[in-house]
Amino acid sequence: MLIQAVPQWQGARTPRAGDLPAGCRALSAFAAEVLDVPVREVPLAAGGAPVADGIANREALLDNKKRHAEALADGPVLTVGGDCAADLVPVAAARARHGERFGVLWFDAHADLNTPASSPSGAFHGMVLRSLLGDGDPAFAAAPALEPGRAVLVGARALDPAERDEIEAGRVRLVPGEPSRIVAEVRDAGIERLYVHVDLDVLDPSEFAGMDYPEPNGMSVTQLVDGLRALAEFEVVGAGVTECVSGKREELAILAPVLHTIGELLR
Numbered sequence: 001m002l003i004q005a006v007p008q009w010q011g012a013r014t015p016r017a018g019d020l021p022a023g024c025r026a027l028s029a030f031a032a033e034v035l036d037v038p039v040r041e042v043p044l045a046a047g048g049a050p051v052a053d054g055i056a057n058r059e060a061l062l063d064n065k066k067r068h069a070e071a072l073a074d075g076p077v078l079t080v081g082g083d084c085a086a087d088l089v090p091v092a093a094a095r096a097r098h099g100e101r102f103g104v105l106w107f108d109a110h111a112d113l114n115t116p117a118s119s120p121s122g123a124f125h126g127m128v129l130r131s132l133l134g135d136g137d138p139a140f141a142a143a144p145a146l147e148p149g150r151a152v153l154v155g156a157r158a159l160d161p162a163e164r165d166e167i168e169a170g171r172v173r174l175v176p177g178e179p180s181r182i183v184a185e186v187r188d189a190g191i192e193r194l195y196v197h198v199d200l201d202v203l204d205p206s207e208f209a210g211m212d213y214p215e216p217n218g219m220s221v222t223q224l225v226d227g228l229r230a231l232a233e234f235e236v237v238g239a240g241v242t243e244c245v246s247g248k249r250e251e252l253a254i255l256a257p258v259l260h261t262i263g264e265l266l267r
């Protein structure tokens, strides 16, 4: 098992986006200690780029995508962001490798189902899951795409109108964070192998101070750990933890059980 650090900030347009690279490096180093595995950092460019085709930093993100694809490691990898789009390349690669019955569990306060046309912000981290479904800007769209109904949002609570439409159309499932509900949904979706994406803003802001895009009424660390543990009956082929802006060890320490549980799923 290996940690790949993806210090990408260009997918976010939040006040703390500039802290994402430092948060990525601090969280990767902490996860390496908790899991006793090495860290390899993906060499990304540091700079931004103008808004193009409705996406902020579009050229920089495309460059990052290429660099990440070139550096992508084999075997069980824990990807540590960076913004949520740090999981774009690993999830698309896992879909290509594991076939139609591959699915994604997306623990996130947000649905990340916007396109450049529907996005309220132009921030690409709000478009990642939609790109994995094959929509939006073709330069980012996954091919093959996730099968409709094989993306499961857990704990999402800050949704934009276009995102609700995708859920209502059944392309994406939305469940609360209860373990039994999560398991039932994954079974019902016919998912055999899965990738676990954790955006730290799925947690309540009172639990963890170092998230990039806090939203009220989130999960507790214990609820998140229980939800992750429930996935042990499935084959977890990859995982990501994203949107950390904290460089403080005492803040990161609260995440130890989350990292530990993800490590168990990946081994």
Ligand SMILES: NC(=[NH2+])NCCC[C@H](N)C(=O)O
Binding pocket: 084, 108, 110, 111, 112, 114, 119, 120, 121, 122, 123, 125, 126, 127, 158, 159, 160, 199, 201, 213, 243
């Ligand atoms: N993964 C995230 N933090 N996503 C934030 C997305 C916020 C909002 N829905 C947008 O499109 O801008």
